[in-house]
Amino acid sequence: MALIEHIIGGESTSGSSGKTQDIFNPATGEAVGQVILGATAEIDAAVQAAKNVLPLWSNTSPAKRAAVMFAMRGVMTRRADEIARTISAEHGKTHDDALGEVARALEVVEYACGIPDKLKGDFSRDVGPGIDTCAERQPLGVVAGITPFNFPSMVPLWMIPMALACGNTFVLKPSERDPSSANLIFDMFREAGLPDGVLNVVHGGKDAVDAIIAHKDIQAISFVGSTPIAHYIYSNGCAAGKRVQALGGAKNHMIILPDADIDQAADALMGAGFGSAGERCMAISVAVPVGNETADRLIEKLVPRVEALKIGPSDDPDAEMGPVITKDAKDRIEGMISAGETEGAEVLVDGRGFSLQGYEGGFWVGGTLLDRVTENMTVYQQEIFGPVLSVLRSDSYDYAVDLINKHQYGNGTAIFTRDGDAARDFANRIQVGMVGINVPIPVPVGYHSFGGWKQSIFGAHGIYGPEAIHFYTRLKTVTSRWPTGIRSGAEFTFPSMG
Numbered sequence: 001m002a003l004i005e006h007i008i009g010g011e012s013t014s015g016s017s018g019k020t021q022d023i024f025n026p027a028t029g030e031a032v033g034q035v036i037l038g039a040t041a042e043i044d045a046a047v048q049a050a051k052n053v054l055p056l057w058s059n060t061s062p063a064k065r066a067a068v069m070f071a072m073r074g075v076m077t078r079r080a081d082e083i084a085r086t087i088s089a090e091h092g093k094t095h096d097d098a099l100g101e102v103a104r105a106l107e108v109v110e111y112a113c114g115i116p117d118k119l120k121g122d123f124s125r126d127v128g129p130g131i132d133t134c135a136e137r138q139p140l141g142v143v144a145g146i147t148p149f150n151f152p153s154m155v156p157l158w159m160i161p162m163a164l165a166c167g168n169t170f171v172l173k174p175s176e177r178d179p180s181s182a183n184l185i186f187d188m189f190r191e192a193g194l195p196d197g198v199l200n201v202v203h204g205g206k207d208a209v210d211a212i213i214a215h216k217d218i219q220a221i222s223f224v225g226s227t228p229i230a231h232y233i234y235s236n237g238c239a240a241g242k243r244v245q246a247l248g249g250a251k252n253h254m255i256i257l258p259d260a261d262i263d264q265a266a267d268a269l270m271g272a273g274f275g276s277a278g279e280r281c282m283a284i285s286v287a288v289p290v291g292n293e294t295a296d297r298l299i300e301k302l303v304p305r306v307e308a309l310k311i312g313p314s315d316d317p318d319a320e321m322g323p324v325i326t327k328d329a330k331d332r333i334e335g336m337i338s339a340g341e342t343e344g345a346e347v348l349v350d351g352r353g354f355s356l357q358g359y360e361g362g363f364w365v366g367g368t369l370l371d372r373v374t375e376n377m378t379v380y381q382q383e384i385f386g387p388v389l390s391v392l393r394s395d396s397y398d399y400a401v402d403l404i405n406k407h408q409y410g411n412g413t414a415i416f417t418r419d420g421d422a423a424r425d426f427a428n429r430i431q432v433g434m435v436g437i438n439v440p441i442p443v444p445v446g447y448h449s450f451g452g453w454k455q456s457i458f459g460a461h462g463i464y465g466p467e468a469i470h471f472y473t474r475l476k477t478v479t480s481r482w483p484t485g486i487r488s489g490a491e492f493t494f495p496s497m498g
Helices: 040-058 062-078 080-091 095-112 154-165 180-191 206-214 227-239 262-278 292-307 327-342 397-405 420-429 465-471
Strands: 002-004 006-008 011-013 019-025 030-037 122-128 131-139 142-146 169-173 199-201 218-224 243-247 252-256 284-289 346-349 368-371 388-391 412-416 434-437 473-481
Touching (some): 006 040, 040 169, 040 206, 062 080, 062 095, 062 154, 080 095, 080 180, 095 154, 142 154, 142 206, 154 169, 154 180, 154 218, 206 227, 252 262, 262 292, 262 412, 284 397, 327 346, 397 420, 412 420, 465 473
Parallel strands (some): 142 169, 142 218, 169 199, 218 243, 368 388, 412 434
Antiparallel strands (some): 006 011, 006 199, 122 131, 131 473, 346 368
């Protein structure tokens, strides 16, 4: 049985806590390894290692830091299949889905390769008599990332490449549910030539999170996870004087207008609602067809597709969806379906009690389709984070827009239509951070930035892309004048460059 240790200062270590947690294969329900859980002592050691190497790394030229990112790109490309297998073994998502995760992570590494150009400062000559001004962006120091189970490689690689390319050193606290990917990321960065101590990995739960929040030498925290924890980390991290970006939960709607291609919309909902068993913060979990005729046509297309979902373990090449991450997740999702039924939703396809022959102990939930969901239902108000698609029928386009705008979450949304006026109006009026027009999962490419609105994010900056440079650096402006032999005497008024 595998034992997953911390990596501090380039060395694997079991730390001093003596605590472990089982790692499960979600497809079988069997424990396949253990992860050592750290807390304050391990975070202290990781921060010290990162602090020790900070002068070396922050003073390394951006071009040389970029060279490490170029090398990392090569390592990831060569080892993509290995990364995907590691993801699938502990998360349960299909191999192709895991390869897609690796591809999206690779985009951020590629963006970080261009860091020399992106860190260029500004310069103004002669802003005053013999006075020049320059502005530059400098690294923060030691920064930390706290990442979720659903993308055990992609989300850490949304953070680490940009933080390191900007000259910071990093402490990663990955999810303890699927921790092996984080250690593999470290191994790949080491192969790419990253000096020991620049990247450190500490496994753990809430104790490790609290130690990160409290540590005086951690300058910034990046987090992706649920909204309650995002709010907790943001509030406490800011109170501790840190810069924090905390990305939370979502309830992503897709409006289907009467003129939409219903087959295209149904196919889009299948992938966006049931891919990765719905365990995506950008999953579409609410379909909003406008008009009962549109809704009936959509339901007619969706029911056979959901019933025909190919569910299986990650090594089944025909599988379209795998298990959910834990038994607790399975029980919670099935409880949400039952709550929806009790509150009046029609269960058209029921994924409760799904079992797969030969994998009876796995954490399986079948694809579920609910119709006639209403605003007041628990299944609508809360994030389910499972393979459950709700259909909420709307009488009008304006009602559908208002429905989305007043929801507490504002991560992603989409509209399917052939009407350019409606699409343009939707993109302008909708109060959501990421918008798709006939695109069901509008996750920005690596050279744009990812981030929602409302209760889906806490903090001023989105993650990766241009926003990451502003998050992981701080502005310094230098105004200088060199002796010219001209003296004008002491000046007691507020300085003016006129």
